[in-house]
Amino acid sequence: MKLISGGICAAKGFKASGIHCGIRKNRTKKDLALIVSDVPASAAAVYTTNLVKGAPLLLNMRNLSDGKAQAVICNSGNANTCNANGIQIAKEMCSLVSNATGISASDVVVASTGVIGQPLDITPIANGMAELTAGLSYDGSNDAATAIMTTDTVSKEVAVEFEVSGKVCRIGGIAKGSGMIHPNMATMLVFITTDCAIAPHMLQKALSGDIKNTFNMVSVDGDTSTNDMVTVLANGMAGNEVITEENKDYTVFMKALNTITVNLCRMIAGDGEGATKLLECVVSGANDEETAKICAKSVICSSLLKAAMFGADANWGRVLCAIGYSGAAVDVSKIDVSFKSCKGEIPVCKNGAGVPFSEEKAKEILLEKEICIIISVGSGEFSATAWGCDLTYDYVKINGDYRT
């Protein structure tokens, strides 16, 4: 398996485009993306567990029930959520794609991201369709990745090449997500494409299994979005034998998918609103997987720890505090903690109590952009990883007046 360029257009037969159609006032910011497969594709999706769900998600749940799709349309600047006419607007977006491409409206995945509770005007989208479809290109991944950004500071793309039964396959993804990030069973907006041939039910199985250890282990601010969604389209154009069961090919595909999702998780966490650092928390030694996950997520979600990391302060007491209130059943007197970055690793707590350490060395380690908080909670054999970011002045600034 190797990393390649091309994002969602790395797989055979996927075109993408992204334009500014006018949903956002700022003309320099793209706000409408389209992804189209040359042929119908297997499709799988997972959605937010928030009871308040964006209208696009409600429509997708219907449209994707047959496990097939061929296009994705996504706007930024407005979430089309908590609006009386939301479903109607989401349907119109699918119809616009259908009219422009000939793809059935029920084979279009629709997504919206941005402010909640302001009606989404269909006019700029309708007016932009000609430019959007004309722009479709086998080279358009970055345009689409840029068009789905909200408070993201960088576009997020990744792709890998892998081999299934002698056939070269590709899988790639784009993501948007920066604030309101605390996925639960589903996540921020992520679109993944692959030319690997895989049956819809196996694709759904792969995706649903993968997100438990990837997107569901990311938190920027503890707020689970109303519009979280991950979709995968698999158009089979790599020509491999269709994966229909949990065989060796499925394992290879799972590994490729996981490479995409872990990379996107790290990108999303590292680009958390206002973030200056990517935090990775690895918990090992747990007696079961759930315990390891609960501890890792609790640490990554602690506002106090996040602020300490912003200040490069090795305040490990906050790590223990977060494990202690997590609800996980652990023996506090068995907890070890160390901080690690490219500048080295420093143990700060052993068996639940502090150990002497060099504050200078700790500072040097914590001043880096990627920090790993390494925790052992005992001698069990289960572990888990969670991703997050520091809490900064800019998070407050970005969210203090988001709507204007």
Next chain:
Amino acid sequence: MKLISGGICAAKGFKASGIHCGIRKNRTKKDLALIVSDVPASAAAVYTTNLVKGAPLLLNMRNLSDGKAQAVICNSGNANTCNANGIQIAKEMCSLVSNATGISASDVVVASTGVIGQPLDITPIANGMAELTAGLSYDGSNDAATAIMTTDTVSKEVAVEFEVSGKVCRIGGIAKGSGMIHPNMATMLVFITTDCAIAPHMLQKALSGDIKNTFNMVSVDGDTSTNDMVTVLANGMAGNEVITEENKDYTVFMKALNTITVNLCRMIAGDGEGATKLLECVVSGANDEETAKICAKSVICSSLLKAAMFGADANWGRVLCAIGYSGAAVDVSKIDVSFKSCKGEIPVCKNGAGVPFSEEKAKEILLEKEICIIISVGSGEFSATAWGCDLTYDYVKINGDYRT
């Protein structure tokens, strides 16, 4: 019932003092408090549910098992938590009080607050005992309230006078709490004194019942402290007939206690680390109390909503989002939201969708120091109130380098 001055010294027979003994480097900050009752008192306490518990709490659980106490010693600047010698130091603090006052060491409540995981040196405490006990006064509530402050910007005291069966009683409290505030079954440090005569088991019952609707409904930052504790000492010096059952006197006492705790909750939330505003969230119309509580706490805990309140931005979509991911079973299409302050009330969401409103009026309302977020989730008869604060640059600043 009427508000009176005097804090923890409002009740008959309680002296208090507070000094700088040298745990904190800053000589202008008091760091050691003592409260003493002239006679032995009924005592009740509730503690943090964090598995990581400060050493003082572990000792109190033992000492208070007989329902009696006569003194409280509390230091700030160091939490005496996650230290190998923690219990030993906590015991020494009780012994020091015993030696200085003649009160049995097992009748001393001990508390520590500050940084976790740094050994607490007993020397400055021992050296300060003479000054601390010499300073004891029936007028010393504010000295003690000041000495237990950490990142608090104001000391927190309240007292009321009430009547039980023709006898005038008084109850008062002091609190510290600003960050790491997200109580769960117990809370930040709160010391309450009363001269009302009440049996230990009834005092514990009153306290345990009250905190569910008061301290457990406060959140500053979602982090449950390792040292949270509320204690009440009731010395009976008002001369009323001892309350030993759930009679009319008990109801009056509960109401007086609740007045103290609600006032302290509001003070703690309003003085949340970096806070510029007190947020109160009132949820009504729920089908059961738990649902109302879950919704109110989820809203008050949302970093996104907290940042919006800091920016005086009427971003009600974040209120719905927070209810949606709270786990409460509510019908989203029945939710109404309005924002209220001394400048008026403005409805922003009706039946789960936005209603047109004046942004100027909303801004005027939200620029005030005390904001109420009023939510109806249906036609049920249960309601709940939660308290919190906005998320600001200063929260990040305070916690970016807390240890130095």
